[in-house]
Amino acid sequence: xxxxxxxxxxxxxxxxxxxxxxxxxxxxxxxxxxxxxxxxxxxxxxxxxxxxxxxxxxxxxxxxxxxxxxxxxxxxxxxxxxxxxxxxxxxxxxxxxxxxxxxxxxxxxxxxxxxxxxxxxxxxxxxxxxxxxxxxxxxxxxxxxxxxxxxxxxxxxxxxxxxxxxxxxxxxxxxxxxxxxxxxxxxxxxxxxxxxxxxxxxxxxxxxxxxxxxxxxxxxxxxxxxxxxxxxxxxxxxxxxxxxxxxxxxxxxxxxxxxxxxxxxxxxxxxxxxxxxxxxxxxxxxxxxxxxxxxxxxxxxxxxxxxxxxxxxxxxxxxxxxxxxxxxxxxxxxxxxxxxxxxxxxxxxxxx
Amino acid sequence: xxxxxxxxxxxxxxxxxxxxxxxxxxxxxxxxxxxxxxxxxxxxxxxxxxxxxxxxxxxxxxxxxxxxxxxxxxxxxxxxxxxxxxxxxxxxxxxxxxxxxxxxxxxxxxxxxxxxxxxxxxxxxxxxxxxxxxxxxxxxxxxxxxxxxxxxxxxxxxxxxxxxxxxxxxxxxxxxxxxxxxxxxxxxxxxxxxxxxxxxxxxxxxxxxxxxxxxxxxxxxxxxxxxxxxxxxxxxxxxxxxxxxxxxxxxxxxxxxxxxxxxxxxxxxxxxxxxxxxxxxxxxxxxxxxxxxxxx
Numbered sequence: 001x002x003x004x005x006x007x008x009x010x011x012x013x014x015x016x017x018x019x020x021x022x023x024x025x026x027x028x029x030x031x032x033x034x035x036x037x038x039x040x041x042x043x044x045x046x047x048x049x050x051x052x053x054x055x056x057x058x059x060x061x062x063x064x065x066x067x068x069x070x071x072x073x074x075x076x077x078x079x080x081x082x083x084x085x086x087x088x089x090x091x092x093x094x095x096x097x098x099x100x101x102x103x104x105x106x107x108x109x110x111x112x113x114x115x116x117x118x119x120x121x122x123x124x125x126x127x128x129x130x131x132x133x134x135x136x137x138x139x140x141x142x143x144x145x146x147x148x149x150x151x152x153x154x155x156x157x158x159x160x161x162x163x164x165x166x167x168x169x170x171x172x173x174x175x176x177x178x179x180x181x182x183x184x185x186x187x188x189x190x191x192x193x194x195x196x197x198x199x200x201x202x203x204x205x206x207x208x209x210x211x212x213x214x215x216x217x218x219x220x221x222x223x224x225x226x227x228x229x230x231x232x233x234x235x236x237x238x239x240x241x242x243x244x245x246x247x248x249x250x251x252x253x254x255x256x257x258x259x260x261x262x263x264x265x266x267x268x269x270x271x272x273x274x275x276x277x278x279x280x281x282x283x284x285x286x287x288x289x290x291x292x293x294x295x296x297x298x299x300x301x302x303x304x305x306x307x308x309x310x311x312x313x314x315x316x317x318x319x320x321x322x323x324x325x326x327x328x329x330x331x332x333x334x335x336x337x338x339x340x341x342x343x344x345x346x347x348x349x350x351x352x
Numbered sequence: 353x354x355x356x357x358x359x360x361x362x363x364x365x366x367x368x369x370x371x372x373x374x375x376x377x378x379x380x381x382x383x384x385x386x387x388x389x390x391x392x393x394x395x396x397x398x399x400x401x402x403x404x405x406x407x408x409x410x411x412x413x414x415x416x417x418x419x420x421x422x423x424x425x426x427x428x429x430x431x432x433x434x435x436x437x438x439x440x441x442x443x444x445x446x447x448x449x450x451x452x453x454x455x456x457x458x459x460x461x462x463x464x465x466x467x468x469x470x471x472x473x474x475x476x477x478x479x480x481x482x483x484x485x486x487x488x489x490x491x492x493x494x495x496x497x498x499x500x501x502x503x504x505x506x507x508x509x510x511x512x513x514x515x516x517x518x519x520x521x522x523x524x525x526x527x528x529x530x531x532x533x534x535x536x537x538x539x540x541x542x543x544x545x546x547x548x549x550x551x552x553x554x555x556x557x558x559x560x561x562x563x564x565x566x567x568x569x570x571x572x573x574x575x576x577x578x579x580x581x582x583x584x585x586x587x588x589x590x591x592x593x594x595x596x597x598x599x600x601x602x603x604x605x606x607x608x609x610x611x612x613x614x615x616x617x618x619x620x621x622x623x624x625x626x627x628x629x630x631x632x633x634x635x636x637x638x639x640x641x642x643x644x645x646x647x648x
Contacts, residue, residue, distance in 0.1 A: 066447055114629055117636045120446065121390045125583045126632060128576070129625035136621050252576075256454060263451045306466040313458030316451065321440040324448050 019184075026176055039168040040241075046281045047175040048237040053261040053273035054183055055229030060259075061268035062190060063222035064202025065115050065123060069130035070230055070258040072111075075250035076134060077104040077231025078238035079144050082245050085156050086146060093160050097178070097235055104231020105224040107134070112223025116216060119205075131252055138247040145245070152246040155239040171240045178236060182229060187270055189225070198222055199268075230258075264319055266326025275327045287311060361490055362609050363602055368495035370601015371502045375560060376578035377585065377593035378505065379553040385526040385588045386546045387438065388446055392453040395575030396460035397551055401426055402558030402567045406475050407468040426551030429460075434544040461572050472568040475559065498560045505556060506594060518545060526588070580628040586641020595639060600624045 056070050081100035084091055091099075111130040115123050138144050145153050158165040158174055165174040189195055197218040200208035209215050238245045257280060265276020291304050323330045376394065383391045404425055408418035437452055484493060513519035524532040525542050533539055558567075561574055581600045585592025607623040637643050 060447075114633060117633050119636070121450070121587060122583055122632060122636065122638070124390075124450075125579045126625070126629045128579060129622060129629050132622040132625060136618060140615070140618060259451070260454075263448070302470060303466065306462040309458050309462035310466070313455040313460075313462065316455030316458070317437055320444070320448055320452050320455070321437075324441075324444050 023180055026180075027173070036168045039172045042281055042285065044168070044172050044175050044241045045237070046277050047172070047179045048233050048241055049258065049261060049281060050274045050277035051179045051182060051236065052230045052233035052258050053265065053277050054186055054270055055226045055233060056258050057262045057268065057270065057273050058186060058190070058198070058229065059222050059226035061262055061266075061272075062195065062202060063198040063219065063226075065112075065219065065222060066120070067127040067226070068124050068252075068255050068259065069111065069127035069134075071250040071252065071254035072130040072134035073104045073108055073227045073230040074234030074237060074254065075138060075247060076107050076227075077101060077234030078245050078250070079138060080104065080231065081235040081239065082153065082155065083144065083146075093158060097232060100235050101228040101232040104234065105228040108223045108227020108230075109220050112220055112227075115219050115223065128252075131255055135247050135251065152244050155243045155245055158239055165240070175236045175240045178232065182232060183270060186225070186229065190270075194218070194221060260316060262326075264316065264327060266328035269326065269328045272326050272328035275331065279327065283315075284308065284312070359606075362605050364491060365495070366602035366605030367598050368492065368499055368601070369605065370581075370598040371495070371499040371594075372557075372560060372564070372597075373574075373577050373581045373600055374594045374597025375498070375502050375505070375553070375557040376574050377581040377597055378509075378590055379550045379557065380578060380582055381585075381588060381590050381593045382546055382550050382553065384582075385590075386522055387449075387525075387543050389438070389449045389453060390446070390587065391550065392450065392575060393433075393457040393460055394550065394554060394578070395572035396457040396464070397426070397429070397554035398558040398561065398574065399567075399569070399572040400429070400460050400464040400558075401551065401555035402475065402562035402571060403464045403468045403473070405555070405559060406473040406562065406567045410473065422555055423552065426555055427548045430547035430549075430551045431544045433547050434540060438543055438547075439540055457572070457575075461569070465569065470569065472566045473562075475562040475567050494564070501556060501560065502594070505553070506590065509590060518542075522546065577624070580624040582638075583628040584631055584638055586638030588642055589638070589640035592638055592640030600627070603627050 052070060052074060055073075056067060059065050059067055077100045080103040081096050084096050084099055107130075111127065114126045118126055142148070158171065165171050190198070197208070197213045200211070200213050201215060201218050201222075205215065208218075234250070237249075242249065261276035261280050262273055263276070264279055265274070266272025287308050288304070291308060319327070376398065379394045379397070380391060383389055383394075401422055405418050405422040408421055409415065413421065433456065437456055438449075441449055441452055484491060513523055521532070521537050521542050522545070524535070524537060525539065529539065532542075557574075558571065561571055565571060577600075581593060581596040583596075584599060585594070585596025604620055604624050607627075608620050611623070612619050632638065
């Protein structure tokens with residue numbers, strides 16, 4: 001027992017150490033080393049997408065409910081934050097953020113109701129209803145965009161208690177803080193009874209019901225928390241990254257992108273959400289750089305774009321074949337192997 | 353007072369356009385039934401088939417030759433997909449396979465446009481789209497032709513499944529993969545055959561949709577029209593795809609005409625999904641879908 005407890009505590013402290021190092025690196029090193037381009041075009045969208053992926057991972061990876069409507073909740077979050085800011089003067093940013101997330105959560109719970117009856121792909125397709133309905137409502141009713149003729153609205157500047165977050169470094173730090181806090185809370189939640197209920201429902205719904213897991217509450221909680229996180233991610237995406245709010249950015253492709261992130265990164269892994277998001281953000285940038293350098297003089301941009309789409313498609317398939325459990329499983333395996341090579345204590349050599 | 357003549361006209365228009373949805377949905381059902389994969393790439397295959405055909409015709413190939421050539425290409429595509437995507441992913445969970453077909457749809461869409469260009473092509477398959485009058489109701493000639501093609505396709509499938517050995521093996525695999533494997537059916541071969549058939553369905557659907565909308569990128573988006581049809585009819589029932597298509601087509605048009613004005617129009621995008629959803633709450637496996645038996 002003692003040995004077991006000690007391994008467990010060592011593992012926990014190793015994890016805490018890992019999270020600590022990641023957070024310190026994210027705060028300390030990056031704002032100093034990063035250029036504005038890196039922060040604006042890579043790191044801030046990475047954070048927003050990673051948070052959205054964490055949200056979807058709670059729902060799909062942990063609770064096993066596939067959703068194809070993530071972008072709808074991003075949009076709900078972004079528009080809710082915009083409207084709250086517009087219509088309630090003097091609303092503090094953090095309250096705005098939480099309220100926007102809560103509105104997204106409420107919408108998520110409504111669209112999560114069918115999950116009580118539907119399974120698998122039937123549910124996945126019905127989440128598309130959220131996607132199309134929300135996008136339609138936001139473009140159709142001018143009230144949401146304050147009757148802006150173009151539908152594209154400028155997001156208000158971010159500021160908390162007189163401290164404003166306007167330049168790329170500040171916006172990055174703001175996003176990072178939100179993402180870190182919410183991810184840690186989510187991690188804690190997943191380790192609680194609710195988190196174990198999610199996994200039980202995912203692995204075998206009927207068995208979970210038999211041992212007394214409240215299915216209704218668990219599923220709706222998963223939808224609520226997931227939509228809350230995605231809603232807040234939507235606020236970050238619109239306010240901190242794009243600084244405009246428009247429905248077109250929250251289309252079906254965005255939903256698929258977030259789904260790609262959690263599949264490529266690793267289902268039921270919060271680290272996987274971050275790794276996947278990093279891959280999805282960095283890869284197209286790299287590809288366009290490399291493509292432009294190698295083929296730019298030969299082909300026009302249309303051909304380049306098509307080749308990129310082909311390559312992304314091929315890579316997704318290749319990843320799924322190589323490691324269906326995602327990049328994070330690949331990383332863990334490599335890490336364990338390297339560790340064993342550096343520190344072969346578990347395989348003592350025979351003394352000669 | 354309701355204008356009945358107008359109502360009937362809308363209803364018939366809706367039913368006939370629903371047949372077009374069914375044409376796409378059948379391709380999904382074939383693959384889902386035999387391999388449990390929700391093939392999101394069906395729309396991309398539709399685009400690929402239509403674009404290939406049109407480009408061949410525009411380059412001076414006669415109609416029949418272009419048709420045969422496209423058919424051969426679709427068969428090749430089906431076999432390639434089975435080899436490169438499905439076989440390595442055997443035994444993976446359905447969501448993984450679904451993601452793979454999402455990736456596949458990227459590849460096929462982009463490849464089609466890379467090969468044949470991105471401009472919009474007109475496609476004339478020799479059917480005029482002039483409406484004619486039947487008992488005072490205007491009916492589109494083209495829609496009627498599409499319905500006839502869909503009917504013929506379903507009949508051919510019914511006969512094929514009932515009377516051929518390949519059809520029998522399809523049914524066996526759909527019924528129980530392990531049992532089919534145990535009696536010596538070669539699953540990879542059956543899957544390759546199914547994807548080929550789905551490719552042919554995509555060609556038929558692509559030609560009809562292409563003639564209607566013009567052959568262009570947005571053709572691959574008809575997938576999104578076919579999904580509520582599938583949900584409504586059940587993922588694994590061809591009859592469901594037909595009935596679902598008719599229902600969705602009719603409801604969509606009726607809703608747009610009679611309910612739409614209250615919301616300021618444009619509800620076509622989601623009306624079908626909401627209706628399908630409402631029905632699912634009563635029958636969670638669609639109208640004709642198989643109910644899964646669940647045990648602890």
